[in-house]
Amino acid sequence: MVQSMTGYGALKREVQGMRVSVEIKSLNSKYLELNLKLPRQYAHKELFIRNECNKLIERGKATITIIAEPLETALVSSLAINEPLLTAYYRSLERIATELGADRSELLKLALSMPEATGGEENQAGEEEWEATWNVFLEAIAVFNRFRADEGAVLDKDLRLRVNNIKNYLSEIETAEPQRIPLIRERLEGLMKEYVGSENVDQNRFEQELVFYIDKLDITEEKVRLRSHCDYFLSVLDDKVSNGKKLGFISQEMGREINTLGSKAYDAAIQQLVVQMKEELEKIKEQVLNLV
Structure with missing residues (x-):
């Protein structure tokens, strides 16, 4: 049974108070070229994912995107704002916008997107959350392999x-x-x-x-x-x-x-x-x- 190197698989699930989305795309390549896009809380799992993909995907130029966001009901309790850092970002952006005469209406949104403005100290995902996310990933791999x-x-x-x-x-x-x-x-x-x-x-x-x-x-x-x-x-x-x-x-x-x-x-x-x-x-x- 032969498989094409071209493949696509996408899946969304709500697990452990999270909305998890996984997308896997691959094209032809002599070897496995893996481009991983992970949430920060899963950064410590990158090596594990790469090792598993060597067995699950084998060959191809593959792009894997995993997104894990809190559900709306859990968003407020899970969101921590680093107020001192956010304030410093906002004031710096405000000063630069004034000097340049730029629009200031989106400064707060921009400040919130800056590194570590939300979430306080960067936390790793708990094992239960990671296991649920990994199961979603394996489901997406199954869809991807069916396409192949x-x-x-x-x-x-x-x-x-x-x-x-x-x-x-x-x-x-x-x-x-x-x-x-x-x-x-x-x-x-x-x-x-x-x-x-x-x-x-x-x-x-x-x-x-x-x-x-x-x-x-x-x-x-x-x-x-x-x-x-x-x-x-x-x-x-x-x-x-x-x-x-x-x-x-x-x-x-x-x-x-x-x-x-x-x-x-x-x-x-x-x-x-x-x-x-x-x-x-x-x-x-x-x-x-x-x-x-």
Whole structure:
């Protein structure tokens, strides 16, 4: 089961006298890049959250926003105003506004938003409050992962189609291949007659060189390995755990075999099929970059 690195999950809950909002967004990235936006009372939990996200999100450029605010009924009792500091902020802002001739109507609101103007000393959240908030976070992660799984299902379907297309092209190459060697032999014999003359050709030596040359152009190993890589790719798609990196490595190996097929083909029909394989493989590589 594959998962997309693109994901979104958002959730709001009222717990422990708090209104908790969690939003999780992620885009593609080679590794896990985590941008955390936390309330001050949860700052001491940042390392814990990062460690857990390594397991819960794995890969992607993720932005996580957690907001925890007191409910209106608990707001007054929970709000502590640092009056001396608030007064100092207000007077400083008032003086600056007077000097600049600026609007003074929003000074109190601005002063309240200044660091430590409310809340007195910065307090850490209690364990019960944190546990309730963490449970909301885990619910949001579940929503986020469902989004990723739905996106992954679409990618899975497309990847299977592309890999099976490559296997079908490979079958067409196997159908066309028996005609390839006789055509190569005929072409070489014609060149020898044209440039050397049939009476000057040592037939035994020619046959030896021909066998050596045709052996160099044999594509049996490439066909076997390519089909094996395709089957392995499909089996990894069936794994319970999404593994975009492994699929990326397999697609690189598929590319090597396809390139070798093209370089050894010396047949217009087979080379056309190789080009179509390459088109499918490029689409596979693009999609694999979207997987966890």
